[in-house]
Amino acid sequence: MYFGSIEAGGTKFVCAIGDEELNIVARESFPTTTPEETMTDVINFFKEYQAELASIGVGSFGPIDIHPDSATYGYITSTPKLAWQNYNFVGALKAAFDLPVAWTTDVNAAAYGEYYYGHGKGKRSVVYYTIGTGVGGGAIQNGHFIEGFSHPEMGHMLVVPHKDDHFEGACPFHGNCLEGMAAGPAVEKRLGMKGQDVPADHPYWEQEAYYIAQCAYNTTLMLSPDVIIFGGGVMKQAHMMERVHRHFTELLKNYVKTPDLAAYIVTPKLVDNAATIGCLAMAKDLLK
Amino acid sequence: MYFGSIEAGGTKFVCAIGDEELNIVARESFPTTTPEETMTDVINFFKEYQAELASIGVGSFGPIDIHPDSATYGYITSTPKLAWQNYNFVGALKAAFDLPVAWTTDVNAAAYGEYYYGHGKGKRSVVYYTIGTGVGGGAIQNGHFIEGFSHPEMGHMLVVPHKDDHFEGACPFHGNCLEGMAAGPAVEKRLGMKGQDVPADHPYWEQEAYYIAQCAYNTTLMLSPDVIIFGGGVMKQAHMMERVHRHFTELLKNYVKTPDLAAYIVTPKLVDNAATIGCLAMAKDLLK
Numbered sequence: 001m002y003f004g005s006i007e008a009g010g011t012k013f014v015c016a017i018g019d020e021e022l023n024i025v026a027r028e029s030f031p032t033t034t035p036e037e038t039m040t041d042v043i044n045f046f047k048e049y050q051a052e053l054a055s056i057g058v059g060s061f062g063p064i065d066i067h068p069d070s071a072t073y074g075y076i077t078s079t080p081k082l083a084w085q086n087y088n089f090v091g092a093l094k095a096a097f098d099l100p101v102a103w104t105t106d107v108n109a110a111a112y113g114e115y116y117y118g119h120g121k122g123k124r125s126v127v128y129y130t131i132g133t134g135v136g137g138g139a140i141q142n143g144h145f146i147e148g149f150s151h152p153e154m155g156h157m158l159v160v161p162h163k164d165d166h167f168e169g170a171c172p173f174h175g176n177c178l179e180g181m182a183a184g185p186a187v188e189k190r191l192g193m194k195g196q197d198v199p200a201d202h203p204y205w206e207q208e209a210y211y212i213a214q215c216a217y218n219t220t221l222m223l224s225p226d227v228i229i230f231g232g233g234v235m236k237q238a239h240m241m242e243r244v245h246r247h248f249t250e251l252l253k254n255y256v257k258t259p260d261l262a263a264y265i266v267t268p269k270l271v272d273n274a275a276t277i278g279c280l281a282m283a284k285d286l287l288k
Numbered sequence: 289m290y291f292g293s294i295e296a297g298g299t300k301f302v303c304a305i306g307d308e309e310l311n312i313v314a315r316e317s318f319p320t321t322t323p324e325e326t327m328t329d330v331i332n333f334f335k336e337y338q339a340e341l342a343s344i345g346v347g348s349f350g351p352i353d354i355h356p357d358s359a360t361y362g363y364i365t366s367t368p369k370l371a372w373q374n375y376n377f378v379g380a381l382k383a384a385f386d387l388p389v390a391w392t393t394d395v396n397a398a399a400y401g402e403y404y405y406g407h408g409k410g411k412r413s414v415v416y417y418t419i420g421t422g423v424g425g426g427a428i429q430n431g432h433f434i435e436g437f438s439h440p441e442m443g444h445m446l447v448v449p450h451k452d453d454h455f456e457g458a459c460p461f462h463g464n465c466l467e468g469m470a471a472g473p474a475v476e477k478r479l480g481m482k483g484q485d486v487p488a489d490h491p492y493w494e495q496e497a498y499y500i501a502q503c504a505y506n507t508t509l510m511l512s513p514d515v516i517i518f519g520g521g522v523m524k525q526a527h528m529m530e531r532v533h534r535h536f537t538e539l540l541k542n543y544v545k546t547p548d549l550a551a552y553i554v555t556p557k558l559v560d561n562a563a564t565i566g567c568l569a570m571a572k573d574l575l576k
Contacts, residue, residue: 078545124436141434141435142432147429148512149413149514150544150545152509152511153512153544156509157509157510158448158502158505159446160447173541173543217446218506218510221444222445222511224435224436224438224441225436255441255444255462256351256441258437259437264437
């Protein structure tokens with residue numbers, strides 16, 4: 001038996017096939033263009049495995065409709081990617097394969113992957129952020145995603161500007177929210193170069209760490225999770241985690257006693273596979 | 289059959305007896321002094337109903353230990369109220385009554401009350417804040433409290449200072465966190481009078497509403513709940529809700545489509561009874 005995974009991102013779709021132990025047996029990426037083109041690639045990919053395919057898990061860019069009783073359940077809704085606005089993603093998959101489909105956001109899928117097989121394994125409450133071209137966050141408690149009228153949009157929480165940072169922010173909606181201050185485009189707009197090209201000893205990284213620490217601080221006080229996982233490009237820089245831990249400690253002032261920081265604020269154990277493993281796990285859990 | 293409720297606050301304990309429909313049939317308050325004195329009053333109150341008492345629900349000031357498998361489960365832990373530090377609250381009740389005891393924070397209890405019989409009834413995800421001498425918050429999703437390594441301490445989330453507010457903040461830990469800027473002592477320290485004495489047309493209320501709106505904004509993006517309820521003294525002022533709704537709308541910039549604000553950001557339907565009803569409901573649910 002095989003499970004399918006679709007990590008539907010803004011620039012590419014990563015499709016994968018996993019076996020019953022969630023080993024990845026095939027994987028392919030397709031550029032995100034139009035639903036017609038991209039979904040044709042996706043469906044052709046899965047067609048090859050159709051005979052053994054039991055279910056599919058999707059982690060999608062958003063916003064998406066997650067309410068099973070909604071008329072537009074399974075749709076991408078008001079995305080700025082016009083070709084994908086009001087696109088019936090789950091419907092297209094079901095029309096092609098008539099299989100059970102699990103449906104959530106890309107960051108929720110990554111949180112699920114870490115919860116299943118990563119730093120969240122055996123834990124009760126797991127929060128996952130990605131700090132990349134945007135900032136997104138997802139959370140799981142006791143196996144259920146944190147959600148209500150919709151899925152969270154944690155990347156747009158408010159942050160307090162660093163005293164030495166006079167950047168006005170790059171979020172088209174909120175200016176200087178977390179994403180507007182700390183995501184890739186904000187770094188590039190401030191410094192005139194991409195984050196990956198900014199030297200490790202550049203003073204800006206202290207400011208970036210301060211914003212990420214505020215995110216960890218607010219998450220600690222709002223959700224008290226067992227672990228906070230930061231994925232995405234910025235946190236791959238080896239010097240960042242020490243900075244984030246230090247700023248977090250300064251902000252928290254021992255107000256609550258968190259788990260040991262080395263195990264509490266971490267990067268993904270599954271590295272870049274968290275969302276793919278998460279989608280496979282969601283697909284598998286559908287059959288429980 | 290009767291259920292017991294203890295709303296254990298920093299200045300008083302409110303004890304109540306409810307019937308099977310959670311009608312309050314008796315209620316009494318006792319000053320919060322020492323565990324010896326206050327708990328003697330509490331136990332004497334319940335003794336009268338002991339023959340019919342089936343279970344007790346407690347919503348306590350904190351921080352408290354909520355982990356059933358912890359050696360100090362049921363304790364008040366590191367509170368600044370020294371007499372109550374490391375006090376085995378649940379143990380004292382069980383020693384006196386040998387009944388099932390439900391145990392959570394005071395704000396979680398209020399959230400549960402609203403979830404059961406108030407503005408959260410029939411909703412999936414409910415968040416309750418109190419803005420009073422401190423700021424506290426609790427959340428419920430699908431009948432479970434949001435928690436992990438501990439219970440949340442939402443009142444200490446970070447806020448962005450209002451451009452016209454140069455107050456340094458009154459939180460002994462964090463200075464200008466939400467509680468440090470918006471709770472009663474902060475208002476009094478800024479204006480030299482208690483919040484209840486500040487006229488409705490005082491310009492400060494716009495700043496207060498801005499901080500509360502930031503709280504609602506962060507809550508919306510972190511939890512996407514179905515309803516956010518603000519209890520406590522400040523929000524009893526009739527002019528406040530319009531201000532909070534207006535600042536919230538300005539902050540959100542239509543980024544996500546919340547439920548209609550009149551039903552989304554509200555004051556408690558149970559007014560001052562939310563925590564008492566919540567404790568009774570928790571006590572009742574223990575017997576399910």
